[in-house]
Amino acid sequence: xxxxxxALSLLFxxxxxxxxxxxxxxxxxxxxxxxxxxxxxxxxxxVVGKLKDDSCGADNLSAPAKWSFNLKLSRKGxxxxxxxxxxxxxxxxDKSGRxxxxxxxxxxxxxxxxxxxxxxxxxxxAAAGKLTSSEEELSGELSYAYSVATGSDCTEYALGxxxxxxxxxxxxxxxxxxxxxxx
Numbered sequence: 001x002x003x004x005x006x007a008l009s010l011l012f013x014x015x016x017x018x019x020x021x022x023x024x025x026x027x028x029x030x031x032x033x034x035x036x037x038x039x040x041x042x043x044x045x046x047v048v049g050k051l052k053d054d055s056c057g058a059d060n061l062s063a064p065a066k067w068s069f070n071l072k073l074s075r076k077g078x079x080x081x082x083x084x085x086x087x088x089x090x091x092x093x094d095k096s097g098r099x100x101x102x103x104x105x106x107x108x109x110x111x112x113x114x115x116x117x118x119x120x121x122x123x124x125x126a127a128a129g130k131l132t133s134s135e136e137e138l139s140g141e142l143s144y145a146y147s148v149a150t151g152s153d154c155t156e157y158a159l160g161x162x163x164x165x166x167x168x169x170x171x172x173x174x175x176x177x178x179x180x181x182x183x
Contacts, residue, residue, distance in 0.1 A: 038088050039076035042135050047071045047178035049142060056146060056170035063144075063172055071138075071178060073131075082127075097131040099140070106149060109157045119157050120149035121168075129176060136180045143173035 051058055051065045058065065072083040080093035082101060091101035104124045112118035124147075129140015147169035148154045154168070 037074060037081075037083055039074035039079065039081050042073040042075055042131075043180045044182045045071045045073065045138055045178035046181040047138070047176055049174035049176050051172065052141065052175045053143075053171065053173045055167075056172055058172060061172070070181065091127070093131070097133060097135075099127075099129055099131065101125075101127040109154065117151065117153035119154035120152045121154055121157065122147045122149050127176075138176070138178045140176045141173055142176055143171060145169060145171040 046068065047070070048066065048068050051063070054063075056063075074081045074083060074088075075093060078092055078094065080091045080099045080101075082089035082091060089101060089103075091099055093099040102125070104122060107121050107123070109119040109121060124145040125143070126145075127140060127142045129138055131138045
């Protein structure tokens, strides 16, 4: 039961920097660099996220309407790294400073047994935005989309924090604004 609770927390609880816990590390050649901090440091940003769109019922997911977090970025060419301390999340950035990250995590909550379908829930995270030319500020959007994998039946598991049923698929998005807090 504890593993089940952890799986639901990972999937539905939007942590202070939810995107980071779920993205896959890219297959980039990192040479002799620290794999946790590849590329050239841009710096740390004090970021504020504000709930923008919500088709899930943010209260059901214990998702805050507003939250603050620190974001550390580095880059190598057109690759932007979102550094969370555990891994370097790989995204893209163009010459004008526009960036994007995408990821997806599938959490199996039950196995298929005979005629009973198993349950696999899916969370897709995306961030897109822009760094100013001086790399002192950023703005953008961070979104979380929740769904059930094809062929799954998750009726008994799609419950929010208060035990309210969730209508899946659904999504949350946050507007982001940040200012560099240190180099």
